[in-house]
Amino acid sequence: MTLTEPSSPVPTSTQRKLSTAKAMVEGIAQEMERDPGVFVLGEDVGSYGGIFSSTTGLLEKFGPQRVLDTPISETAFIGTAIGAAVEGMRPIVELMFVDFFGVCMDQIYNHMAKIHFESGGNVTVPMVLTTAVGGGYSDGAQHSQCLWGTFAHLPGMKVVVPSTPADAKGLMISAIRDDNPVVYLFHKGIMGLPWMAKNRRSIGPVPEDEYEVPIGKASIVRPGRDVTIVTLSLSVHHALDVADELAGDNVECEVIDLRSLVPMDTDTILESVGRTGRLLVVDEDYLSFGLSGEVIARVVERDPTLLRAPARRVCVPDVPIPYARSLEYAVLPTADRIRRAVLEVVTA
Amino acid sequence: MTEIPCPIISDTDPDAEGVVATWFVTDGDQVREGDLIAEVAVDKVDMEIPAPASGVIRLLAKEGDVLTQGTVVARIE
Amino acid sequence: MHLSAGQEPVAAGVCAHLTTDDAVTATHRPHHFAIAHGVDLRKMAAEIFGRVDGLGHGRGGHMHLFDPDTHVSCSGIIAEGYPPALGQALAFQRQGNARIAVAVTGEGAANQGAFHESLNLASLWKLPVVFVVEDNDWGISVPRSASTCVTSNAVRAAGYDMPGERVEDNSVEAVHAAAERAVARARAGEGPSLIEVHTLRLWGHFEGDAQGYRPDLEGVPGRDPLPTYEAELRRAGVLGDAGAREAADAAAQRVEDAIAFAKQSAEPAPETARDYVFA
Numbered sequence: 001m002t003l004t005e006p007s008s009p010v011p012t013s014t015q016r017k018l019s020t021a022k023a024m025v026e027g028i029a030q031e032m033e034r035d036p037g038v039f040v041l042g043e044d045v046g047s048y049g050g051i052f053s054s055t056t057g058l059l060e061k062f063g064p065q066r067v068l069d070t071p072i073s074e075t076a077f078i079g080t081a082i083g084a085a086v087e088g089m090r091p092i093v094e095l096m097f098v099d100f101f102g103v104c105m106d107q108i109y110n111h112m113a114k115i116h117f118e119s120g121g122n123v124t125v126p127m128v129l130t131t132a133v134g135g136g137y138s139d140g141a142q143h144s145q146c147l148w149g150t151f152a153h154l155p156g157m158k159v160v161v162p163s164t165p166a167d168a169k170g171l172m173i174s175a176i177r178d179d180n181p182v183v184y185l186f187h188k189g190i191m192g193l194p195w196m197a198k199n200r201r202s203i204g205p206v207p208e209d210e211y212e213v214p215i216g217k218a219s220i221v222r223p224g225r226d227v228t229i230v231t232l233s234l235s236v237h238h239a240l241d242v243a244d245e246l247a248g249d250n251v252e253c254e255v256i257d258l259r260s261l262v263p264m265d266t267d268t269i270l271e272s273v274g275r276t277g278r279l280l281v282v283d284e285d286y287l288s289f290g291l292s293g294e295v296i297a298r299v300v301e302r303d304p305t306l307l308r309a310p311a312r313r314v315c316v317p318d319v320p321i322p323y324a325r326s327l328e329y330a331v332l333p334t335a336d337r338i339r340r341a342v343l344e345v346v347t348a
Numbered sequence: 349m350t351e352i353p354c355p356i357i358s359d360t361d362p363d364a365e366g367v368v369a370t371w372f373v374t375d376g377d378q379v380r381e382g383d384l385i386a387e388v389a390v391d392k393v394d395m396e397i398p399a400p401a402s403g404v405i406r407l408l409a410k411e412g413d414v415l416t417q418g419t420v421v422a423r424i425e
Numbered sequence: 426m427h428l429s430a431g432q433e434p435v436a437a438g439v440c441a442h443l444t445t446d447d448a449v450t451a452t453h454r455p456h457h458f459a460i461a462h463g464v465d466l467r468k469m470a471a472e473i474f475g476r477v478d479g480l481g482h483g484r485g486g487h488m489h490l491f492d493p494d495t496h497v498s499c500s501g502i503i504a505e506g507y508p509p510a511l512g513q514a515l516a517f518q519r520q521g522n523a524r525i526a527v528a529v530t531g532e533g534a535a536n537q538g539a540f541h542e543s544l545n546l547a548s549l550w551k552l553p554v555v556f557v558v559e560d561n562d563w564g565i566s567v568p569r570s571a572s573t574c575v576t577s578n579a580v581r582a583a584g585y586d587m588p589g590e591r592v593e594d595n596s597v598e599a600v601h602a603a604a605e606r607a608v609a610r611a612r613a614g615e616g617p618s619l620i621e622v623h624t625l626r627l628w629g630h631f632e633g634d635a636q637g638y639r640p641d642l643e644g645v646p647g648r649d650p651l652p653t654y655e656a657e658l659r660r661a662g663v664l665g666d667a668g669a670r671e672a673a674d675a676a677a678q679r680v681e682d683a684i685a686f687a688k689q690s691a692e693p694a695p696e697t698a699r700d701y702v703f704a
Contacts, residue, residue, distance in 0.1 A: 016383040065519075114489075116704055122492075
């Protein structure tokens with residue numbers, strides 16, 4: 001078995017295009033072909049193919065010994081993944097919605113994330129916990145949250161959040177090969193699903209060979225001189241739309257896609273803010289005690305003089321995600337809210 | 349020139365229909381044989397259409413269009 | 426610290442059927458199982474003392490013992506050690522080499538969701554697991570009668586289509602016999618079993634627990650299974666004074682050696698407090 005050196009993950013416009021969901025599945029399939037210890041388990045990951053198409057076609061290709069539909073028993077099957085990882089396998093276990101972590105968090109943060117530490121480094125837990133996040137389609141307060149900040153807050157697990165098809169594949173391959181537990185959160189709105197709202201950025205060029213996108217490295221997806229927008233996941237797409245639009249008004253936004261929360265690429269943020277002097281954090285997770293405050297704290301801790309204007313945040317205010325569309329879109333970090341915040345920051 | 353038909357959805361119903369769910373290419377793109385170019389939604393399943401040849405693709409339907417199986421959806425020149 | 430005294434027959438009776446290729450997942454009260462399954466006593470003692478030569482270099486402590494050499498692990502959370510045992514069993518099932526996983530918990534844990542989810546999944550997938558429930562009558566201060574609607578957790582096994590057996594008298598020989606059946610079934614690929622042992626919490630929930638809530642204390646010392654079994658062996662004529670002394674001395678020597686080892690081992694340096702979070 002030969003491991004291909006990580007190739008350049010930079011996609012080119014002439015490459016064939018995939019949706020984020022198909023790119024993610026391609027990454028899983030290539031690793032399953034390479035390593036017989038990789039297997040998939042979770043609710044509806046078999047013949048259904050994952051309710052957000054995160055495992056489509058894997059059952060047909062690899063069979064029921066390697067793609068396991070589970071009972072609705074998140075504690076049991078996430079724990080199963082942990083034990084299999086302890087014995088050297090590389091499970092990919094899907095928590096259907098991140099909102100469901102309440103029924104199984106003990107396995108995640110007290111076991112998956114702590115066994116390596118408690119064993120003094122003698123036991124590794126190489127597994128990937130995939131989970132769907134995000135709102136925007138009237139699924140209510142228990143099926144629309146992002147919650148990545150909750151996982152990132154607790155020590156012992158890496159946390160990655162792709163926003164593009166190419167990163168979805170490369171981060172998946174990196175996550176599977178990592179010897180640590182990696183929580184891989186994918187937003188339903190970036191998967192390119194025909195039955196969700198159309199999103200032109202959810203389909204993009206994806207290299208066909210296997211490649212890794214390094215965990216812990218942010219990506220400057222659009223350079224700009226006036227303001228740094230630090231964001232992730234679906235909000236990257238909205239931020240890019242706003243940046244495209246404001247470029248016509250001579251406002252140049254630099255957009256940073258974090259891609260990883262743990263570890264976080266603080267250097268890229270600091271370098272950018274050092275150039276622009278202005279910072280906006282856009283986060284579809286809750287406002288308080290989370291990612292947006294963490295990003296600003298890291299900047300201010302290092303050098304409070306970097307900011308020429310007060311930092312701003314566009315997040316979900318501290319309310320559950322409402323059901324009614326008018327209310328839901330009032331709390332999500334929409335392009336309108338991002339645009340207003342950018343203009344406030346650059347004129348401050 | 350190669351014509352690309354909407355895939356055969358039903359062996360028994362010649363008028364079976366599908367919806368163009370997603371184009372993975374844009375009009376005028378260079379494609380290679382085997383590349384995924386479109387997905388057609390039929391009831392609960394999605395059928396993929398791969399490029400039957402290499403060349404420049406011309407799209408003859410929009411996302412959301414309802415097509416009878418066999419209808420030409422694109423050409424490769 | 427949660428001492429295992431009184432529960433030794435469970436570990437001895439079960440682990441007699443295992444090799445160190447089999448996995449054991451123990452509880453917040455894990456030491457009897459760790460010893461019976463062959464964990465290095467020196468490293469275990471050093472971990473309990475929080476020293477660098479401990480199993481987890483002082484990061485885990487007395488209820489987080491992890492030993493990859495013997496596949497022993499622990500969970501300090503009631504019933505939550507069961508699910509990872511399923512994964513070890515799944516890995517063994519795929520290897521096709523008849524290795525098994527033993528998952529241990531207490532009777533209080535049998536009212537937790539993780540217990541029931543695990544029994545269902547293990548039975549559904551015919552995983553090579555032996556579920557062990559140590560019924561020591563007490564969930565800290567709450568008696569079993571106030572926590573559990575059935576008199577035997579073994580009957581719950583029927584709800585998950587697996588054999589369930591209850592050993593009533595903390596007898597190492599009865600545990601040994603029950604475990605023999607369960608281990609054989611698991612190794613044969615026939616799926617999991619559940620064994621509940623009515624054992625004894627000889628001392629408090631933790632060392633220093635005054636146990637003011639416990640009305641049965643008066644008779645407890647007389648039920649200590651070690652002298653009880655010694656007397657039984659003497660009556661049967663298989664153990665004499667010399668043998669008993671030899672066994673006791675050898676055990677005492679091992680323990681003293683382990684404690685001496687732990688005491689001479691250094692405490693972890695404060696500047697290493699952030700080590701081992703990630704591989």
